[in-house]
Amino acid sequence: MNEITVERRQNYLNVSYTLKSWLLTTDHKRIALLYLFSITLFFFIGAVFAGVMRLNLLTPQGDLVRAETYDTLFTMHGLTMIFFFLIPSIPGVLGNFLIPMMIGARDVAFPRLNLASWYIFMLGGLFTLTAAATGGVDTGWTFYTPYSSIYSNSNVVLTVTGIFIVGFSSILTGLNFMVTIHKMRAPGMTWFRLPLFIWSLYATSLIFILGTPVLAISLVLIGLERLFHLGIFDPRLGGDPILFQHLFWFYSHPAVYVMILPGMGVVSELIPCFSRKRIFGYHFVAFSSLSIAVIGFLVWGHHMFVSGQSVYAGMAFSALSFLVAVPSAIKVFNWTATLYRGSIAFSTPMLYAFGFIGLFTIGGLTGLFLATLGVDIHVHDTYFVIAHFHYIMVGSAVMGFLGGIHFWWPKITGRLYPEGWGRLAALIIFLGFNLTFFPQFILGYLGMPRRYHMYPPEFQALNVLSTAGASILGVGYLLPLAYLLWSLWYGKAAGANPWGATGLEWQTPSPPPTENFEVVPVVTEEPYAYSTMEAGVVREHIHQRAPV
Amino acid sequence: MWRDLPLFPPEASTYAAREDALFFYLVAVSVVFVLLIFSLVAFFAIRYRRRAPDERPRPTREPLALEIAWSVIPLGLMVIMFVWGAHLFFYASNPPAGAIEISVVGKQWMWKFQHPEGPREIDELHVPVGVPIRLTMTSEDVIHSFFVPAFRIKRDVVPGRYVTAWFQATKTGAYHLFCSQYCGTGHASMTGQVIVMNPVDYERWLRGGASSVSQTAAGELLFQRLGCSSCHKADNTGRGPSLAGVFGRPVQLTTGQTVTADESYLREHILTPGQQVVAGYPRIMPTFKGLISEDQLLQIIAYLKSLTGSEGAQAKQ
Numbered sequence: 002m003n004e005i006t007v008e009r010r011q012n013y014l015n016v017s018y019t020l021k022s023w024l025l026t027t028d029h030k031r032i033a034l035l036y037l038f039s040i041t042l043f044f045f046i047g048a049v050f051a052g053v054m055r056l057n058l059l060t061p062q063g064d065l066v067r068a069e070t071y072d073t074l075f076t077m078h079g080l081t082m083i084f085f086f087l088i089p090s091i092p093g094v095l096g097n098f099l100i101p102m103m104i105g106a107r108d109v110a111f112p113r114l115n116l117a118s119w120y121i122f123m124l125g126g127l128f129t130l131t132a133a134a135t136g137g138v139d140t141g142w143t144f145y146t147p148y149s150s151i152y153s154n155s156n157v158v159l160t161v162t163g164i165f166i167v168g169f170s171s172i173l174t175g176l177n178f179m180v181t182i183h184k185m186r187a188p189g190m191t192w193f194r195l196p197l198f199i200w201s202l203y204a205t206s207l208i209f210i211l212g213t214p215v216l217a218i219s220l221v222l223i224g225l226e227r228l229f230h231l232g233i234f235d236p237r238l239g240g241d242p243i244l245f246q247h248l249f250w251f252y253s254h255p256a257v258y259v260m261i262l263p264g265m266g267v268v269s270e271l272i273p274c275f276s277r278k279r280i281f282g283y284h285f286v287a288f289s290s291l292s293i294a295v296i297g298f299l300v301w302g303h304h305m306f307v308s309g310q311s312v313y314a315g316m317a318f319s320a321l322s323f324l325v326a327v328p329s330a331i332k333v334f335n336w337t338a339t340l341y342r343g344s345i346a347f348s349t350p351m352l353y354a355f356g357f358i359g360l361f362t363i364g365g366l367t368g369l370f371l372a373t374l375g376v377d378i379h380v381h382d383t384y385f386v387i388a389h390f391h392y393i394m395v396g397s398a399v400m401g402f403l404g405g406i407h408f409w410w411p412k413i414t415g416r417l418y419p420e421g422w423g424r425l426a427a428l429i430i431f432l433g434f435n436l437t438f439f440p441q442f443i444l445g446y447l448g449m450p451r452r453y454h455m456y457p458p459e460f461q462a463l464n465v466l467s468t469a470g471a472s473i474l475g476v477g478y479l480l481p482l483a484y485l486l487w488s489l490w491y492g493k494a495a496g497a498n499p500w501g502a503t504g505l506e507w508q509t510p511s512p513p514p515t516e517n518f519e520v521v522p523v524v525t526e527e528p529y530a531y532s533t534m535e536a537g538v539v540r541e542h543i544h545q546r547a548p549v
Numbered sequence: 550m551w552r553d554l555p556l557f558p559p560e561a562s563t564y565a566a567r568e569d570a571l572f573f574y575l576v577a578v579s580v581v582f583v584l585l586i587f588s589l590v591a592f593f594a595i596r597y598r599r600r601a602p603d604e605r606p607r608p609t610r611e612p613l614a615l616e617i618a619w620s621v622i623p624l625g626l627m628v629i630m631f632v633w634g635a636h637l638f639f640y641a642s643n644p645p646a647g648a649i650e651i652s653v654v655g656k657q658w659m660w661k662f663q664h665p666e667g668p669r670e671i672d673e674l675h676v677p678v679g680v681p682i683r684l685t686m687t688s689e690d691v692i693h694s695f696f697v698p699a700f701r702i703k704r705d706v707v708p709g710r711y712v713t714a715w716f717q718a719t720k721t722g723a724y725h726l727f728c729s730q731y732c733g734t735g736h737a738s739m740t741g742q743v744i745v746m747n748p749v750d751y752e753r754w755l756r757g758g759a760s761s762v763s764q765t766a767a768g769e770l771l772f773q774r775l776g777c778s779s780c781h782k783a784d785n786t787g788r789g790p791s792l793a794g795v796f797g798r799p800v801q802l803t804t805g806q807t808v809t810a811d812e813s814y815l816r817e818h819i820l821t822p823g824q825q826v827v828a829g830y831p832r833i834m835p836t837f838k839g840l841i842s843e844d845q846l847l848q849i850i851a852y853l854k855s856l857t858g859s860e861g862a863q864a865k866q
Contacts (some may be wrong), residue, residue: 031742217550236708278606344597374635382696534605
């Protein structure tokens with residue numbers, strides 16, 4: 002083991018210890034940690050909302066909370082998890098930390114704008130949390146009109162303002178990433194030498210920039226209708242409530258890809274590293290990210306098959322929704338093929354990658370049920386949909402996030418986490434997740450509608466299973482929080498490249514110096530050149546014991 | 550609790566049987582792919598597990614044919630899903646002729662039904678088995694959604710417009726009716742039952758109902774009380790066009806457009822008459838917005854639908 006200790010060398014963490022040096026930093030790595038801290042906070046707030054909901058659903062009568070409270074809980078759960086955890090999770094933390102390092106740059110293109118993005122994010126969060134603390138909002142995260150614009154008696158305007166503000170954080174981050182990827186690549190870092198994580202975040206940024214403004218517009222219109230009775234969505238004034246759904250899903254379906262694409266990017270890094278093999282079909286994986294981003298803009302109508310849009314519009318959206326499934330399938334097959342004849346290590350990040358592939362496969366396939374017109378009529382707005390999108394947004398996206406956090410933790414902190422605990426947590430999360438959400442597929446097909454705070458008694462057994470799973474899942478999420486924090490003080494020093502990974506970020510010390518690289522690196526080879534990498538570079542900290 | 554663990558919903562309509570067939574195709578495809586991916590990942594992970602720390606596997610070939618195969622085969626399977634699903638969707642969207650017409654009004658938080666013969670119900674809908682039922686639905690406030698899991702049908706009920714759905718029950722019994730579009734505090738209690746009966750029992754139930762005035766007769770009464778009949782005379786001598794046989798007929802507007810006089814057109818025309826004026830007539834009809842409830846509108850429309858052309862001709866004589 003290389004005995005570089007964390008304390009001796011100057012790096013981005015020990016360069017200054019003052020609070021001011023953190024709050025006014027323009028270092029992309031420190032901003033990444035600001036995001037990590039804030040989204041972790043939001044994640045646990047959102048998880049508490051979910052926990053109370055699951056407890057309430059233990060009994061058919063919904064004994065724990067009143068209907069009003071339950072409605073607020075699922076709304077705040079959705080808003081917090083989507084806008085304040087999932088969307089900023091991988092882009093805000095890993096994207097900020099890694100994009101400059103992976104392309105050999107000293108920082109992002111606009112460092113001060115980057116800091117502004119975080120402040121805007123926190124301001125939006127403050128508005129939404131204030132709305133939650135002063136009675137909450139009960140419209141569902143979808144804000145369907147005319148309920149949200151006229152009938153709801155909750156804090157709609159305050160909440161919508163918070164989401165409106167946080168959108169600008171996304172737009173500015175996307176802009177920053179795109180310019181950085183275009184203009185700041187090190188010499189020799191051509192487009193097809195970029196790590197696939199960069200390709201996926203490029204696609205994500207595209208959605209940020211093109212989609213978020215539409216969400217902002219629709220939220221402003223809700224605010225205006227509530228305050229001034231404009232009659233945009235109110236049918237009594239000649240408005241069209243369905244128009245809102247078109248505007249909302251035009252952003253919010255691509256937003257699903259904002260949540261999953263970065264996770265796919267992480268998995269595309271993990272699998273080659275722990276198989277010690279070049280990724281199978283690099284170009285196919287890269288372009289599938291872009292095609293998901295592009296086709297993803299044309300499928301929003303599949304949320305509205307039973308809403309009253311025309312049969313022919315439904316057909317077009319159904320066909321396009323099937324089409325967007327193809328690039329996702331391509332990714333899964335390429336990841337699987339990468340394992341073939343590799344040298345596979347069962348390290349914690351790889352376990353998360355396996356979990357991602359499995360849960361994403363189930364989540365993706367059940368998406369086909371919803372894209373199928375005749376079947377969607379039955380399963381739309383039931384727990385089948387809840388199960389499906391949690392397989393994508395929690396099963397896959399959170400697995401990708403945790404896999405990435407574990408993989409780059411030694412780089413970010415200079416410390417190794419306890420491997421045994423890491424694997425245990427990954428296993429618990431996988432099992433807990435499936436126990437929570439698989440029963441919901443059955444519940445959905447049986448016909449249990451979503452957003453019900455009570456339900457007919459025959460649905461109880463499956464709900465109890467789901468709640469049991471959620472408590473296991475909760476333990477699974479607390480474990481990494483505990484041992485990762487522990488590792489900050491007691492973890493072994495990681496060294497520059499504990500996994501023997503390719504990629505520029507591993508060529509610099511851990512934690513990296515403020516300027517990332519002492520000398521601007523020059524890139525001369527393809528990414529994932531694991532087979533040509535000299536064996537001497539690899540330093541094994543974790544000795545794998547072969548299973549079985 | 551554990552003794553009552555249903556895994557599959559009752560299948561009680563013609564649509565349910567067709568939808569379940571497609572559902573099982575989707576399940577089969579999903580199971581095959583899940584098993585394929587899971588077993589490949591597990592097999593590779595174990596077969597090629599790292600045996601020595603300095604292992605350095607050689608790169609494998611990446612045949613283009615493989616990439617094409619795993620893009621085209623899933624696409625082919627999905628084309629089947631799409632065509633089959635779209636076919637079913639058309640079946641679900643086109644009610645057969647001769648269906649019993651029932652009006653549905655959703656409001657926070659109840660379902661109101663009216664049968665053509667007159668009886669009204671709340672949160673309970675009685676229908677005969679084996680007969681197609683066509684629902685004309687609207688909402689008084691927010692968006693609701695009419696969902697009967699046993700029939701596999703669902704349709705959002707949108708304020709300000711009519712939507713239709715249909716089903717033909719195949720088994721007698723009582724089935725859950727849910728509101729599946731979140732509509733506020735009472736969303737989870739906006740539930741009810743669809744009671745499917747033998748036609749004989751249904752007839753008996755209809756006769757036993759309190760309301761004896763049929764929907765058409767109630768509509769006719771309104772048509773006179775609101776003064777509609779003073780302009781829309783059957784013999785076409787009034788200031789407005791005769792409405793005999795108007796339903797389902799193409800209507801020429803002053804804008805040159807031709808539209809079909811369906812339920813939605815009639816509704817629009819009663820509430821905002823100035824928007825679409827029939828060619829050859831002055832723009833003089835007053836709006837009835839606020840003067841007439843959703844239930845009454847449905848009654849008037851039921852009456853207008855009952856005025857066939859031949860009856861109009863008889864009235865002329």
